[in-house]
Amino acid sequence: MKVTRQNLIELCDNFLDDKIDKTVIQNFAWAAISDDDFEWDNEDINFEINKTNVSLWKKRLLTEKDDLLLHNNWNVxxxxxxxxxxxxxxxxxxxxxxxxxxxxxxxxxxxxxxxxxxxxxxxxxxxxxxxxxxxxxxxxxxxxxxxxxxxxxxxxxxxxxxxxxxxxxxxxxxxxxxxxxxxxxx
Known part of the structure; x- marks a missing residue:
């Protein structure tokens, strides 16, 4: 499975524009993780799939600025x-x-x-x-x-x-x- 940064940004946009729901993202993620040919960077995020987090994920993909922990982890x-x-x-x-x-x-x-x-x-x-x-x-x-x-x-x-x-x-x-x-x- 070949996934580009642009593919992920489009997935985020579709969710943010209510064209897909979180089940589509969950299924995509499971397919990617399960694919033997997919190179995963072993990142364990597991934040809730919601508008805020998907917006933050898109921001990370576009800018490399990661605010996900600030919005999801009290101890930070x-x-x-x-x-x-x-x-x-x-x-x-x-x-x-x-x-x-x-x-x-x-x-x-x-x-x-x-x-x-x-x-x-x-x-x-x-x-x-x-x-x-x-x-x-x-x-x-x-x-x-x-x-x-x-x-x-x-x-x-x-x-x-x-x-x-x-x-x-x-x-x-x-x-x-x-x-x-x-x-x-x-």
């Missing part, structure tokens, strides 16, 4: 969390990535804000939003913390900050991190 962010905590004079208090974070529905916008209250059962204590803050009851929706990897992996580095910390950042490199004593008593 631990050192960055510790650095943020050191820089901000915070104790590193990692969260359980299986617990919930309150997020606004418009996480794709900039800037992004976050604050950490004391955790309640099943939550991390983190609330993250973009755009105008609202007091509406439905402004924050719970999501599992590890799902932020696919949506906004660049904010995972802040989630080791201790209770009482806040952050504000944007895609242009602006960043502000500060301690707010009032958050500890809510």
């Amino acid at each position: 962010h631990i050192e960055a969390q510790k650095e943020i905590c050191d820089k901000s004079n915070s104790t590193w208090k990692p969260i359980n990535k299986k617990l919930n974070i309150g997020v606004s529905t418009n996480l794709e916008k900039d800037p992004i804000n976050g604050l950490r209250y004391p955790a309640e059962k099943g939550t991390t204590g983190w609330f993250i939003w973009t755009g105008e803050y609202s007091e509406a009851d439905d402004f924050f929706q719970p999501i599992c913390a590890e799902h932020l990897l696919q949506q906004r992996p660049e904010i995972i580095k802040y989630l080791g900050l201790d209770v009482g910390f806040r952050f504000l950042s944007d895609s242009k490199g602006y960043e502000d991190i500060w301690y707010d004593e009032k958050l500890k008593n809510i």
Whole structure:
């Protein structure tokens, strides 16, 4: 089986344009792996086949820039969390990535804000939003913390900050991190 980089890019494009589903990609991969004549570089990725990951795979094929781990592996962010905590004079208090974070529905916008209250059962204590803050009851929706990897992996580095910390950042490199004593008593 001869597979070119262009073949793989076309496969990605077809998936991203909804011309094929993930079963086609799974079948293609199995056929390639099973073919004795196919030269495989023994790379074990095994990330979920979804729009984000296929877009990242296409980016890797086109540019050699690999962001798949940033969007799929929580542990890749631990050192960055510790650095943020050191820089901000915070104790590193990692969260359980299986617990919930309150997020606004418009996480794709900039800037992004976050604050950490004391955790309640099943939550991390983190609330993250973009755009105008609202007091509406439905402004924050719970999501599992590890799902932020696919949506906004660049904010995972802040989630080791201790209770009482806040952050504000944007895609242009602006960043502000500060301690707010009032958050500890809510």
